[in-house]
Each structure stands twice: as structure tokens, then as C-alpha cells.
Amino acid sequence: MNAQDKPKAPTMPVSADLDEQALFFHRYPRPGKLEIQATKPLGNQRDLALAYSPGVAAPCLAIRDNPDMAADYTARANLVAVVSNGSAVLGLGNIGPLASKPVMEGKAVLFKKFAGIDVFDIEIDAPGIEAMVSTVSALEPTFGGINLEDIKSPECFEVERRLREKMNIPVFHDDQHGTAIIVAAAVLNGLELAGKNIADVKIVTSGAGAAALACLHLLVSLGAKKENIWVHDIEGLVYDGRNTLMDEWKEIYTQKSDKRVLADSIGGADVFLGLSAAGVLKPELLEQMADKPLIMALANPTPEIMPELARAARPDAMICTGRSDFPNQVNNVLCFPYIFRGALDCGARTINEEMKMAAVKAIAALAREEVSDVAARAYSGESPIFGADYLIPSPFDPRLILRIAPAVAKAAAETGVAARPIQDFEAYLDQLNRFVWRSGFVMKPIFSAAKVSEKNRVIFAEGEDERVLRAAQVLLEEKTATPILIGRPSVIEARLARFGIRIRPNVDFAVVNPEDDPRYRDYVDEYFALVGREGINPEAARTIVRTNNTVIGALAVKRGDADALICGVEGRYDKHLSDVNQIIGKRPGVCAFSGLSLVISQRGAMFFTDTFVNYNPSAQEIAEITILAAEEIRRFGITPKAALICHSNFGSRDSESAQKMRAALKLVRQRAPELEVDGEMQGGSALSETLRKRAMPDSSLTGEANLLVFPNLDAANISLGLVRNLTDALHVGPILLGAAQPAHILSSSVTSRGVVNMAALAVVEASQPNLQFQS
Ligand SMILES: NC(=O)C1=CN([C@@H]2O[C@H](COP(=O)(O)OP(=O)(O)OC[C@H]3O[C@@H](n4cnc5c(N)ncnc54)[C@H](OP(=O)(O)O)[C@@H]3O)[C@@H](O)[C@H]2O)C=CC1
Ligand SMILES: CC(=O)C(=O)O
Numbered sequence: 001m002n003a004q005d006k007p008k009a010p011t012m013p014v015s016a017d018l019d020e021q022a023l024f025f026h027r028y029p030r031p032g033k034l035e036i037q038a039t040k041p042l043g044n045q046r047d048l049a050l051a052y053s054p055g056v057a058a059p060c061l062a063i064r065d066n067p068d069m070a071a072d073y074t075a076r077a078n079l080v081a082v083v084s085n086g087s088a089v090l091g092l093g094n095i096g097p098l099a100s101k102p103v104m105e106g107k108a109v110l111f112k113k114f115a116g117i118d119v120f121d122i123e124i125d126a127p128g129i130e131a132m133v134s135t136v137s138a139l140e141p142t143f144g145g146i147n148l149e150d151i152k153s154p155e156c157f158e159v160e161r162r163l164r165e166k167m168n169i170p171v172f173h174d175d176q177h178g179t180a181i182i183v184a185a186a187v188l189n190g191l192e193l194a195g196k197n198i199a200d201v202k203i204v205t206s207g208a209g210a211a212a213l214a215c216l217h218l219l220v221s222l223g224a225k226k227e228n229i230w231v232h233d234i235e236g237l238v239y240d241g242r243n244t245l246m247d248e249w250k251e252i253y254t255q256k257s258d259k260r261v262l263a264d265s266i267g268g269a270d271v272f273l274g275l276s277a278a279g280v281l282k283p284e285l286l287e288q289m290a291d292k293p294l295i296m297a298l299a300n301p302t303p304e305i306m307p308e309l310a311r312a313a314r315p316d317a318m319i320c321t322g323r324s325d326f327p328n329q330v331n332n333v334l335c336f337p338y339i340f341r342g343a344l345d346c347g348a349r350t351i352n353e354e355m356k357m358a359a360v361k362a363i364a365a366l367a368r369e370e371v372s373d374v375a376a377r378a379y380s381g382e383s384p385i386f387g388a389d390y391l392i393p394s395p396f397d398p399r400l401i402l403r404i405a406p407a408v409a410k411a412a413a414e415t416g417v418a419a420r421p422i423q424d425f426e427a428y429l430d431q432l433n434r435f436v437w438r439s440g441f442v443m444k445p446i447f448s449a450a451k452v453s454e455k456n457r458v459i460f461a462e463g464e465d466e467r468v469l470r471a472a473q474v475l476l477e478e479k480t481a482t483p484i485l486i487g488r489p490s491v492i493e494a495r496l497a498r499f500g501i502r503i504r505p506n507v508d509f510a511v512v513n514p515e516d517d518p519r520y521r522d523y524v525d526e527y528f529a530l531v532g533r534e535g536i537n538p539e540a541a542r543t544i545v546r547t548n549n550t551v552i553g554a555l556a557v558k559r560g561d562a563d564a565l566i567c568g569v570e571g572r573y574d575k576h577l578s579d580v581n582q583i584i585g586k587r588p589g590v591c592a593f594s595g596l597s598l599v600i601s602q603r604g605a606m607f608f609t610d611t612f613v614n615y616n617p618s619a620q621e622i623a624e625i626t627i628l629a630a631e632e633i634r635r636f637g638i639t640p641k642a643a644l645i646c647h648s649n650f651g652s653r654d655s656e657s658a659q660k661m662r663a664a665l666k667l668v669r670q671r672a673p674e675l676e677v678d679g680e681m682q683g684g685s686a687l688s689e690t691l692r693k694r695a696m697p698d699s700s701l702t703g704e705a706n707l708l709v710f711p712n713l714d715a716a717n718i719s720l721g722l723v724r725n726l727t728d729a730l731h732v733g734p735i736l737l738g739a740a741q742p743a744h745i746l747s748s749s750v751t752s753r754g755v756v757n758m759a760a761l762a763v764v765e766a767s768q769p770n771l772q773f774q775s
């Protein structure tokens with residue numbers, strides 16, 4: 001279907017609550033969260049002959065003769081099935097396989113985003129054990145691994161046991177083992193902080209299902225004593241002699257006791273482990289717990305107790321939930337993508353106890369590690385310190401994959417279950433590192449840093465525009481920026497009402513009315529002082545300050561009434577730039593403004609420059625643009641790798657632009673010796689180390705460049721447009737480089753999400769100006 005043929009998606013009602021927003025999110029622009037992508041071109045008859053008949057027979061026969069070759073000739077080794085029968089979906093109960101599909105699609109997205117693993121979500125109408133086992137085991141030829149999900153207990157134990165026996169690929173019930181691994185890491189760290197020994201602590205659970213029992217098994221293997229464990233389910237305590245709602249798995253944890261309910265047995269508990277249902281832990285029960293208790297209320301989506309209630313009852317407690325909106329998110333998402341990454345990468349036939357334990361230790365150790373600059377960006381720009389509110393890493397910590405996957409692969413090799421043991425761990429780490437920055441979470445550090453910035457007042461020149469109004473709502477909701485909108489209050493109010501946007505002018509955000517603002521005279525004086533000698537008389541200055549919103553916004557930034565300017569949603573780029581130049585001006589030492597574009601595609605994140613400003617920059621300007629762009633890229637927690645590109649490959653041509661890029665390289669190397677940069681080279685050499693090495697074996701650029709510096713505006717801007725459209729990429733930008741204070745001129749095609757992205761970046765620039773640029 002052509003883009004023009006697609007039905008136009010409606011816009012999300014901004015007043016929608018979370019449920020409505022989630023329904024909208026799942027429905028538009030196309031239903032669901034996944035699609036399948038071809039990884040080979042099918043561009044001509046030859047490709048067709050290779051990909052399908054007759055060529056496809058060759059890999060078929062190679063696999064028939066040696067099944068291991070499936071890892072080389074098919075996608076199997078990176079393909080996992082997320083399988084559910086929908087019998088215990090989150091805490092929603094037995095809602096059936098079809099209704100479980102959004103959760104399974106969600107797990108698939110997490111596998112892909114966090115660890116680059118491809119997933120088919122498979123929801124099967126198989127309520128019983130036999131049907132589950134026969135259906136899933138029949139899938140072995142398709143997959144490199146099986147992730148069982150949301151299958152009710154006790155059936156899940158038998159299903160998993162039989163599948164593990166039958167299948168020669170990893171079978172992992174995530175609700176059991178993924179949860180157990182992250183819970184065990186949090187318990188080890190929590191007890192360390194409380195100064196307690198696992199062998200001595202009393203553990204009380206609410207829940208005796210898949211997750212709770214698997215957690216207990218792992219805690220016991222870490223040294224917890226069964227006699228110190230008190231398990232509760234919907235009927236209360238699991239005690240010796242109970243004969244209702246019992247099974248052989250609960251039986252393992254029976255207590256000889258006449259206590260019957262949580263309230264009877266929670267006294268003196270060091271750990272509460274909730275993997276049951278919302279609200280079952282009452283605050284008054286917490287008073288009976290031991291000193292510095294560890295409260296893990298992990299039911300999803302609503303925990304056994306909300307953290308604020310637990311904190312009020314027990315200020316000395318360490319509190320964890322399964323949710324992302326509180327500290328200490330104990331959720332299996334911290335584990336399953338990476339344990340599978342490690343297992344798949346070494347061709348593991350199973351995920352054994354040693355591999356799980358390696359994951360526990362890697363996660364627990366990570367929380368105790370000092371946080372690097374790059375990782376700090378996953379934590380709102382702060383370096384969290386191991387403690388009650390930081391028992392385990394955040395799911396966005398980029399180091400998780402780097403620590404867990406190699407630890408798991410190593411344990412697999414050591415225990416003899418790896419068909420393809422990793423030979424070179426340094427190279428493997430390098431490969432994982434490349435994945436991390438490609439993974440599309442590239443804006444996350446910017447949003448985290450913006451949230452904690454004190455210089456967050458962003459003034460919008462086109463404050464009446466629908467996209468800006470919607471962006472303002474999101475910025476306020478997400479606490480990313482304090483928007484100031486330039487526009488007529490009556491128009492803003494009318495449009496907010498028309499679009500159903502809840503935020504209110506002069507209550508939630510400030511408005512600058514160009515027709516009537518008390519600062520008008522001061523702004524005119526300031527403007528006249530700046531431009532009075534450029535042919536603008538006082539009368540013209542008054543008119544401009546009343547009618548040109550970019551001028552008003554730039555003056556507000558100049559005078560300190562705002563921290564950053566966003567404009568350009570309407571009007572010509574060069575006119576906005578001229579206003580910004582006149583009022584805000586360039587950073588000391590910078591010769592020219594330039595435009596940087598971040599392009600985020602399936603393939604990863606890539607920066608292009610100069611996409612918007614300089615028609616034919618000189619070698620000096622190219623050098624400056626490269627250094628400024630590299631500086632900006634570091635804000636994203638990314639180490640820049642710059643390629644100066646043109647039609648010539650390391651001296652293969654002697655044209656004007658080839659000479660210019662060569663001269664620019666010399667200047668960059670003089671001015672920024674620490675920057676990884678090379679040129680002049682063709683686009684292919686920039687992206688492929690193999691191609692580059694063929695032309696220049698000792699190139700100082702390694703791997704794939706992430707900053708492409710073009711010789712002129714035509715090349716940069718045309719490439720940007722083509723790449724965006726051919727790859728359906730997201731464009732963040734244009735990012736204006738070289739301004740004395742943060743100011744960005746967007747384009748008329750920007751979406752409201754694009755406005756939000758740029759506002760967040762502007763806030764970060766305001767709080768962290770001039771990282772390293774030296775004139
Ligand atoms: N944070 C995380 O990473 C994870 C969280 N979870 C959450 O844990 C919960 C359980 O999941 P899972 O183990 O897979 O499901 P199961 O269906 O296997 O187990 C649920 C358990 O909770 C018990 N239970 C249900 N309601 C209550 C209640 N009101 N009081 C006490 N016990 C109750 C059940 O009792 P009975 O045995 O009598 O039926 C059963 O033992 C869900 O909310 C799920 O979202 C699960 C996995 C990971
Ligand atoms: C997180 C998860 O797997 C669950 O709540 O079921």
C-alpha cells in the first residue's frame with residue numbers, strides 16, 4: 001500500500017487517560033507493535049533465484065546434511081518464540097490466548113529493542129498440559145529458543161519440565177526464572193545493605209504460583225533456609241496438612257504451624273515477596289516486620305502495596321515494585337532479553353542453573369558498580385549510589401547487556417552446553433557495545449537529563465500551532481520542560497479547547513501575548529540596541545517586536561526570561577536563522593552556524609551534517625562543523641566517530657570537494673586530536689569497515705561511522721530526505737549548532753513528537769552549555 005493510500009490515522013485525544021492512550025497506541029498508525037522485515041534485497045531476477053527456487057535448495061540440503069548449518073543459513077539462531085496459552089496473564093488471570101497477544105507482542109518488542117532478538121509471539125489455544133507440550137515441542141525446527149510466558153501454575157511447572165526434557169534448545173519460563181533471577185539479585189543486594197545473612201532471614205510470600213515458587217527455589221539455592229520461608233496463596237498459609245488448593249510444588253514449602261493467614265505469620269519477617277495480586281499487603285502488617293525490611297511488591301500492574309503506603313508505615317524499608325514509575329523496578333525485563341542474548345550467541349542447548357546464577361551475580365554486581373557517564377544518562381543524569389533506592393539497575397541501563405550476556409555465555413561454555421562457545425570475549429563485547437548505541441534508545445539520555453535540569457524554560461515562537469500545543473502538554477506531563485508560548489491568548493485558548501488539550505494558559509504554562517505584553521518596551525529597546533545600526537529605525541523595531549514571534553522568543557532568551565528558543569514550525573528557515581543570528585548570535589569563536597540531523601532508523605542512529613545552513617562550506621567551516629557536531633553527539637552518551645564524506649575515497653579523485661574534505665580532515669585533527677575521524681571517503685566506506693580497510697588499511701576510523709559530514713548542503717540535505725523516506729526513519733532536528741544560547745529552528749514538516757524531542761535537547765543544552773568546544 002502506498003503511503004498516500006493509507007487511511008489517515010486520527011490524532012490521540014490529549015485528554016485521554018492512560019487506558020485510552022494505550023488503546024490508541026496499540027491501534028495507530030497500524031494495529032499492533034510488530035512487523036516482519038526482510039533482511040535480503042529481492043531486487044531482481046537473480047536475487048529471486050537465490051532467495052527462493054532454485055537457489056534455496058542449496059541451503060536446504062546443507063542443513064539436511066548438517067543441522068547445525070541452520071544457524072548459518074537461516075534466522076533461527078536469533079529467533080525466539082514467546083509462547084503463551086493466556087492462562088495467567090500478568091495479574092489479569094486466565095484471559096485466554098487471544099487476549100494475551102498484546103502482552104506477548106510487548107515481550108517481543110522488549111526482546112528486540114533491548115537485545116536485538118527476533119521473536120514470533122505465539123498464542124496457542126491449548127489450556128491443558130498435553131496440548132501445550134505437543135504444540136510447543138513441534139516448533140523446535142523453527143526457533144533458537146522458547147520463552148514460555150504467563151502460563152498458570154501448577155501446570156506451567158510440568159509443561160516446562162517436559163519441554164526441557166524433549167527439546168534441544170533453551171526453554172525458559174520467564175515468569176519463573178526471569179523473575180527469580182532479578183528477585184535474587186535484589187535480595188542479595190538488599191540483605192547486604194541491611195547487614196543480614198540469607199541463611200538467617202525470614203521470608204514471607206504472598207503468592208505460591210509460577211513466579212513466587214521459582215524465586216524461592218533460587219533463594220534456597222543461594223542459602224535461604226526452607227524453615228524460614230512462609231508461603232501464602234489465595235487461601236492463606238501453605239501449612240502441613242492443608243488439603244485444599246495444594247499441589248506438589250507448594251508442598252515443598254509447607255510449614256508445621258497453626259498460623260493461617262499473612263497477618264499471623266508476617267511478624268519478624270525480613271523479606272516480603274509479593275507475586276500475587278493488587279493490594280493484599282495492608283500497611284499495618286508492616287509494623288510487625290523486622291528491622292530494615294525488604295518489601296518486594298511485584299504484582300503487575302498494581303502491586304501488593306503501593307510504595308508510598310509502605311514507606312509511610314516503614315521509613316526504614318527497602319521497597320521494590322514491578323513498575324517503571326518507582327525506584328527499584330524488579331521486573332523480569334531486566335533479565336530475559338540478556339539471558340537469551342548470551343544463550344543464543346553461544347548456541348546454548350539449554351539455560352541451566354549455572355547460567356541463571358551467572359545472571360544473578362552480574363545484575364547484583366552491576367548495581368554496586370560506579371556509574372559511568374554514559375550509564376548515568378539512563379538515571380536522569382545522576383549517578384545513583386548503591387542504596388535503598390538503588391538496589392538493582394534500571395531497565396534502561398545500557399550496561400545490562402554488556403554484563404549479563406557474556407556472563408551467561410561464559411557459564412554455558414564452562415558447563416558444556418554451548419554448541420558455539422564464544423572464543424573472543426573482547427570482540428563479543430565490542431559487538432554488544434555496537435548494539436547498545438544502535439538500539440534506538442538514543443533519545444533516552446536526553447529526556448533523563450532534561451527532567452533534572454533547572455534551566456528548562458523553553459519559549460516557542462509558534463505558540464498557537466497545534467503541534468506546539470500538543471508538545472507543550474507532553475512536556476508538562478513528562479516534566480521535561482516548562483513551556484512558554486508566544487501567541488494570542490484567545491487563539492491559544494480556543495485551539496486548546498478545539499483539540500481537547502487539558503493544559504491551561506497562565507496556570508500550567510506562561511503565555512507571551514505579542515499584542516499586549518508588559519515587557520514590550522524593554523524588548524523593543526533591547527532589539528533596537530542590537531539592530532539599530534543595521535538600517536532598522538525605532539518605528540520598524542516596534543513593528544518587528546510586535547509581529548515577529550521569533551524575534552520575541554530570541555529576545556526572551558537573550559534577556560534571561562527563557563532558557564531556550566524553539567521556532568521554525570512555520571516560515572522560512574533562513575529568515576528565522578537571520579533573527580536568531582541578530583539577537584542571540586554565535587558562540588564566541590564560532591565562525592558559522594550549522595545544522596545537524598539525527599536520523600533514527602531500524603538500523604540505528606546516525607548523525608548527518610550540515611543539513612540546513614551552509615550552502616558550500618569551506619574546509620575551515622567543515623572542520624568547525626565536525627567538531628561542533630561531535631560535541632553535540634556526546635550529549636547523547638555516544639562517542640562520535642566522524643567520516644568526512646564525498647565522491648572521492650582516500651585520494652581517488654582530485655576534485656575541489658575531495659581537496660576540501662582532505663584539508664578539513666587536517667584541521668579537525670589539529671583542533672580535536674581526541675576525535676575519531678577520517679576522510680575523505682565515500683559513503684560506503686564510512687559505513688563499512690571492510691570497504692574502508694580495502695581502500696585504506698590503516699584508517700584511524702574503526703567500525704561504522706556515526707557522524708557523516710557532507711561536503712555541501714545539497715549532498716547533506718538530499719541524503720537526509722532520501723534516507724528518511726526510504727527507511728521510514730525518525731528525524732530529530734535540525735539541531736542548530738553554534739548559537740550562543742540554545743535555539744533551534746524546526747521545519748514545517750515537524751510533528752508534535754519532533755517538537756518535544758527538540759525541546760528536550762534544548763533544555764539539556766541550556767543546562768550543559770559548551771561541553772568542550774575550543775575555538
Ligand atoms: N515483577 C515481575 O517481574 C513479575 C511479576 N509477576 C506478577 O506476579 C503475579 C503472579 O504471577 P504468576 O506467578 O505468573 O501467576 P500464577 O497464577 O502462577 O500465581 C499467582 C499466585 O498468586 C496467588 N494469589 C492470587 N490472588 C491472591 C490473593 N488475593 N492473595 C494471596 N495470593 C493470591 C495465587 O494463589 P493460588 O495458588 O491459591 O491460586 C497463586 O499462588 C502477577 O501479578 C504477575 O503480574 C509475575 C512475573 C514477573
Ligand atoms: C512481568 C511479567 O512477566 C508479568 O507480570 O507477568
Ligand SMILES: [Mg+2]
Pocket residue numbers: 090149150174175
Ligand atoms: Mg509474565
